[in-house]
Amino acid sequence: xxxxxxxxxxxxxxxxxxxxxxxxxxxxxxxxxxxxxxxxxxxxxxxxxxxxxxxxxxxxxxxxxxxxxxxxxxxxxxxxxxxxxxxxxxxxxxxxxxxxxxxxxxxxxxxxxxxxxxxxxxxxxxxxxxxxxxxxxxxxxxxxxxxxxx
Amino acid sequence: xxxxxxxxxxxxxxxxxxxxxxxxxxxxxxxxxxxxxxxxxxxxxxxxxxxxxxxxxxxxxxxxxxxxxxxxxxxxxxxxxxxxxxxxxxxxxxxxxxxxxxxxxxxxxxxxxxxxxxxxxxxxxxxxxxxxxxxxxxxxxxxxxxxxxx
Numbered sequence: 458x459x460x461x462x463x464x465x466x467x468x469x470x471x472x473x474x475x476x477x478x479x480x481x482x483x484x485x486x487x488x489x490x491x492x493x494x495x496x497x498x499x500x501x502x503x504x505x506x507x508x509x510x511x512x513x514x515x516x517x518x519x520x521x522x523x524x525x526x527x528x529x530x531x532x533x534x535x536x537x538x539x540x541x542x543x544x545x546x547x548x549x550x551x552x553x554x555x556x557x558x559x560x561x562x563x564x565x566x567x568x569x570x571x572x573x574x575x576x577x578x579x580x581x582x583x584x585x586x587x588x589x590x591x592x593x594x595x596x597x598x599x600x601x602x603x604x605x606x607x
Numbered sequence: 608x609x610x611x612x613x614x615x616x617x618x619x620x621x622x623x624x625x626x627x628x629x630x631x632x633x634x635x636x637x638x639x640x641x642x643x644x645x646x647x648x649x650x651x652x653x654x655x656x657x658x659x660x661x662x663x664x665x666x667x668x669x670x671x672x673x674x675x676x677x678x679x680x681x682x683x684x685x686x687x688x689x690x691x692x693x694x695x696x697x698x699x700x701x702x703x704x705x706x707x708x709x710x711x712x713x714x715x716x717x718x719x720x721x722x723x724x725x726x727x728x729x730x731x732x733x734x735x736x737x738x739x740x741x742x743x744x745x746x747x748x749x750x751x752x753x754x755x756x757x
């Protein structure tokens with residue numbers, strides 16, 4: 458069962474996980490990249506071999522988009538929705554065709570707003586992992602979270 | 608005319624700009640969000656009115672993806688392609704239906720690798736602007752750039 462969480466329900470150290478996973482095909486990677494990141498290492502499996510990536514790799518933004526989808530589908534239901542103000546993102550290794558992704562979350566900061574008593578900000582460390590438990594994306598994100606109306 | 612740039616061609620303070628722009632429709636925003644970020648403020652113009660955003664807003668990842676496309680299509684041609692290792696991303700204001708986006712870039716750091724003489728890292732501040740010159744995304748990104756083979 459999922460529960461809708463307010464700022465008051467969240468504490469540093471709490472962990473969550475995506476409740477679904479997603480597997481990317483070569484065709485998925487190429488289709489996304491043709492639209493948004495048309496570079497040979499994302500669109501052409503042959504040409505990709507002689508690039509930095511040594512083979513076809515998903516656009517980092519594709520990994521980010523799929524990670525977002527896994528969050529929305531997860532059991533981490535924040536009241537008012539998942540509203541990211543921004544954060545630090547990195548891609549320690551590429552996402553490859555056939556990879557199956559899931560995400561694990563840890564709350565690293567909970568901060569009520571000083572000026573707005575109805576909300577606060579949390580910082581979440583979200584690690585997107587492949588089927589070998591290797592991190593393909595690390596996103597440390599600040600999210601706006603409402604407080605319980607008392 | 609575009610020129611392919613190596614680490615040796617880049618210096619702190621250099622500025623570039625996207626050479627195209629992109630206008631998002633309501634349908635574009637909804638289609639992207641249905642696939643990757645299916646939350647009411649990104650998919651349902653009516654329901655969006657009573658949310659944090661006060662109306663339909665593009666997923667931040669949609670803004671990021673379009674900003675990437677503008678970079679690939681721009682005159683900033685980095686040898687070996689645009690390979691982002693990671694960075695700090697934020698969305699100071701939402702991207703709305705009808706917005707026209709462009710990106711301006713500034714090189715803020717150029718750092719040859721100590722261990723790999725064939726490459727280095729640059730830090731680029733990329734601001735995605737709407738038609739009113741308001742920043743809808745700020746991305747300060749580290750990119751891998753090859754050095755000239757001498």
